[in-house]
Amino acid sequence: MKILFVAPYISTIYGGTSKIVKELIEGIARLDVSVDLITTNANGTDNLDVPLNKWINQENYRIQYFPCWHQDDFIISYSLVKWLFNNVKKYEIVHTQTVFAPIISIANWICKSSQTPYVVTPHGMLEPWALSYKGWKKKLYYSIIENKLIQKSQAIQTTSSLEFQNINALRFKHSVFVPNGVHRQDFELPAEAEVFYQQFPETKNKTLILFLGRIDPKKGLDLLAPAFAKVHQQFPHTHLVVAGPDNIGFLEKAQNYFLQAGCFDAVTFTGMLNGSLKYAALSATNLYVAPSYSEGFSMSILEGMASGLPCIITTGCNFPEAAAAQAAHVVEISPNAIADSLIECLTEPEQAKAMGDRARDFIFNNYTWDRIAVNLCKVYQAIIDKQPLPQSLETQSNEFIEK
Template sequence: MRILFFTPYIGFNYGGIPKAVEELASAIGKLDASVDVVTTDANNLEKISVPLKKWIDKKNYRIIYFPCWNRQDFVISIPLIIWLCQHIHEYDIVHCHTVFAPIVLIVDWMCQYRHIPYVVTPHGMLEPWALSYKARKKQIYYNLLEKAALQNANAIHVIASLEASNVRSLGFQQIVNVPNGIHRQEFEYLPEPEIFYQQFPITRNKSLILFLGRIDPKKGLDLLAPAFAKVHDKFPQTHLVVAGPDNIGFMTTVQRYFRQAQCLDAVSFTGMLTGNLKSAALAAANLYVAPSYSEGFSMSVLEGMASGLPCVITNGCNFPEAAIAQAAYVVDINSDAIADALIHCLSHPQQAKAMGDRAREFIFQNYTWDRSAEKLVQVYQAIISRNSLTEYFAISSNSASNG
């Protein structure tokens, strides 16, 4: 089976989508499938420094980058489109990542014209909050173009049960629910926190609350600022670490949130953390927080839980299974609820640690890339064989509850 992954961008300045694409490609490539990833050199306000228009071998897959013109996440690449016109017929199935992108729409149209089955992963872009952000433009684009492309897709791949419900409410039925995952071995033994303390000495000897994510309006940092101010007033030894890239120049606004809440001095903005430094930050942290208004299915939430951290996440993170398993505090999307949950964790450290231990085991059992890859390959095979997807949806959506 020859599988083409298409994504307009794979630079890590775009957040969790690029990591999900690469991890899925690698995991599926281990399962007797040939996976090619086609993308551009876009990296938000920058470009990725890579060889262009030539295949690069990765672990279990290969990738090719094309030059493009882009403005943040709006990407156009004529060389890429020409290449697809010449080669898309060589694949058994095409898997497109993200929506509301004209270049993805062109790929969808090519698949329809060539009668090649295709799958679309919205990555949370069809969630109510995401649709309401810049709503007028999205409504016009959706009604004129995106809706038909999604209706013609052989499957819409969602990554959370609530996302499945929200996409179904838009009138789509061909939905498969296969969540993101982690590599268990990366979280079984975290490095020493000292690596992080040396890089950010102000965090030493503090109770660290860790936020991992892009500096973006949907991440709820406007809620986290007053929530953390309330926490810091009660627990002066706490320190908030905001770790993530500023893709859209939103940092000045975010810093103003914390300045107005009078707790900016107790916050460290580290920029994006990767590799050992990111793992050391997870090891150094006492709590993890995700105050998001909307997520598809957050990679960083999985990483926080897999690290054994007590986690406070909003119901915008689309992870009710974590609450059912008593593996995280899932709270309403408001600053008081976030603050109260963080204060409860700090006030009851043994109870919080027990929840972190449950979280770690819950993620290890249910949310790994190998499991996700196996389910997606089943979906691809069913589509290519023109079988019903109903049983695959049932397997995928029930995976966490079945353990």
């Protein structure tokens, strides 16, 4: 089996999608599948310092970066498109990442024109909130370009049961549910919290609440600000850590939310946390919060739960399974609902800890990359063999939706 992944970016500054792509490729490659990745050197307002137009060997796959022009998330690469046009027929499956990206739309069109099977992963970009944000532009692009190209794909990988349901409501009938995951070994031993305290000393001896994600309108920081202000008034020892990259210039507006709510002095904006510092932050944290309006399937939520943290997430995070397993508080998308759930956890710490313990077991038992890679390879093989998409993957979604 020979698979090509196409992603507009892979830099960590773009958040969870970049991590998902790399982790999924590594998981598939460990199954003795030949996997290549082509992407660009986009890196927010900068470019990655990487070799261009040549294969770079990783442990068990190859990656090739192409030069590009980019503005925020809008990325164009003539050389990538040219390479794909000349080489696409060498692969049995092309798996494209995200939608509403011209470079991906062109990649899908090349696959369709060359009759090369392709799989599309929207990463939450076809969710109702995401479709309504900057709505008229997306409606126009979707109706003229995106819809037809997605319809012609051989499969749409959805990463949550609700995304599966919402995509089917858009009249796509070839979606499969293959979620994201974590590496169990990354969370089996807690990291040293002191590493985080040394970097951000104002957080030491505080009850820490962690937001881990991009600084972006859909992440709900406008909801979190008044929610945390309410929590901090009742629990003055609490401190909020807002950890994540600002690749669209939204940071100043996000900070103003907390200034207006009157709790800015109890908030630390760390920027992006990677590697040992991110795991140290998870170890130092008491509560995790994801106030999002919309998600595909959040990597940071999986990481918070795998760390054994009591997690408060909104219905927009598309993780009802966590509520069903009593592994997280899944609340309405409102400041009061978020605040009330945080206050409940702070008031009942033993119950909150028990929920965190359930969360850890729930993620380890259901959401690991090794398991997910096997399921995705079943989808690839069915497409190559021109067989129906694996029913077991679709049934998993349908069974949950019917409950």
